[in-house]
Amino acid sequence: MDVALTSSDQIRGSLDAKIMLLEYSDFQCPACKAYEPLVKKVLEEYSDEVFLVYRHFPLRQTHENAQLSAQAAEAAGKQQKFWEMHDLLFIKQEEWAEEKDFSVKLKSYAEELELNVDQFEKDLESDEGKRKIDEDYASGLKFNVNATPTFFLNGKKLENMRSFNDFKREIENLLR
Secondary structure, X not given: OOOOOOOOOEEEOOOOOOEEEEEEEOOOXXXXXXXXXXXXXXXXXXXXXXXXXXXXXXXXXXXXXXXXXXXXXXXXXXXXXXXXXXXXXXXXXXXXXXXXXXXXXXXXXXXXXXOOHHHHHHHHOOHHHHHHHHHHHHHHHHOOOOOOOEEEEOOEEOOOOOOHHHHHHHHHHHHO
């Protein structure tokens, strides 16, 4: 499957790496949070070979704060802090996942990351951020993503990835 990068993709690692790990994820998804340490370990162990592309796949039907958390990450990204907000949202997931007034929490997270809070709040509601999330979601549907997290390695959908060794095996196969 041909998975082309877009100009709005959020990328962690070097584009000089030969292997693209594409993740469709939802910040409110407990399984996505559980996979974060595995993804980080992959990027640490294979920093010269693998780069990560993060795409939003908010499960809006079951996670009422999924959309707004994705918008928050994109808004932070406007101030070059997408990955800092990404990490913070997963670290503090239990704190905000069921929060009724989530925007108040998000403001405190913006302050914690030393963002320009006024700009963050404007960007949080911007059509540009919402459009980016919708585009990510649509691309996930195109690639038959139906759960989060879903991973692709150089365009190949990875199934039953349960451990770092599962990722390692797939990466090593591509490096041969």
